[in-house]
Amino acid sequence: MPDSPLLPSDAHASSAHSAHTSSPQSTHAHGAHPPTRRALRVGVAGPVGTGKSSILATLCGQLADSLAMAVVTNDIYTDEDARFLRSAGVLPTDRIHAVETGACPHTAIRDDISANLDAVEDLEAAHGPLDVVLVESGGDNLTATFSPALVDAQIFCLDVAGGGDVARKGGPGIRGADLLVVNKTDLAPYVGVDVTRMVADARGARDERPVLALSKNDPDSVAELADWLRDTLARHRAGTLVPRDPGPMAPHSHPHPRP
Numbered sequence: 001m002p003d004s005p006l007l008p009s010d011a012h013a014s015s016a017h018s019a020h021t022s023s024p025q026s027t028h029a030h031g032a033h034p035p036t037r038r039a040l041r042v043g044v045a046g047p048v049g050t051g052k053s054s055i056l057a058t059l060c061g062q063l064a065d066s067l068a069m070a071v072v073t074n075d076i077y078t079d080e081d082a083r084f085l086r087s088a089g090v091l092p093t094d095r096i097h098a099v100e101t102g103a104c105p106h107t108a109i110r111d112d113i114s115a116n117l118d119a120v121e122d123l124e125a126a127h128g129p130l131d132v133v134l135v136e137s138g139g140d141n142l143t144a145t146f147s148p149a150l151v152d153a154q155i156f157c158l159d160v161a162g163g164g165d166v167a168r169k170g171g172p173g174i175r176g177a178d179l180l181v182v183n184k185t186d187l188a189p190y191v192g193v194d195v196t197r198m199v200a201d202a203r204g205a206r207d208e209r210p211v212l213a214l215s216k217n218d219p220d221s222v223a224e225l226a227d228w229l230r231d232t233l234a235r236h237r238a239g240t241l242v243p244r245d246p247g248p249m250a251p252h253s254h255p256h257p258r259p
């Protein structure tokens, strides 16, 4: 993260949405942001099928009555995730915007974030002021993370069906995301995973940053997820939330396809 308190996303926001900034910039600590009315942007990343869209649906279902929310989804070739969320009926359909990345999912959330930034800003212009915009990454591998210039906080999602040892395998999302979700805990008995052990492994890999054992079928864990988002929004509003970069993905290349 750069030392400057003004991130690129703030530069966009402050020109497009300066009317929503609630107070002068003189009161924030070094590294933190000024108190702001710009929507909190939260990214949700993780391997394919771990439950990212379901987390968005759960959060909207819990909070959309009390917060102004919108969603951006990313898929490589389709708008499947956006269609799932629209059919879930948790938000008005025009608050759900699909980005078709046409490339590895991490490209659009980390390397060239312009399509996602445009989508977020279009939603804010059409429906603002918003409280929260959730951005779902396309399903990727363990090393995909969001640029802190796109999101203010990020959730990394694993599920028990991927195996109890995944949390030990590390990677920037597991290690450094603001919240690590160990999802689908209701399936643990069927896949032979000890959730307590998996969560302890995850905590060990994360310097005690938060880990949430979640099942969409377990109301207590769903309430904890909603509380985390409310708390994160409060810190964003107060200017004390500092977007942190979990780190880049592992070195890799994108070979040109054969003609």
Ligand SMILES: Nc1nc2c(ncn2[C@@H]2O[C@H](COP(=O)(O)OP(=O)(O)OP(=O)(O)O)[C@@H](O)[C@H]2O)c(=O)[nH]1
Pocket: 047, 048, 049, 050, 051, 052, 053, 054, 055, 081, 138, 139, 140, 183, 184, 185, 186, 187, 214, 215, 216, 217
């Ligand atoms: N049993 C159980 N199933 C879940 C839970 N959360 C999600 N699922 C199911 O897991 C499957 C995948 O969930 P999605 O939310 O589509 O996963 P995703 O990570 O968005 O998938 P991609 O976008 O394809 O990477 C669906 O069949 C969900 O219903 C959970 O807490 N418990």
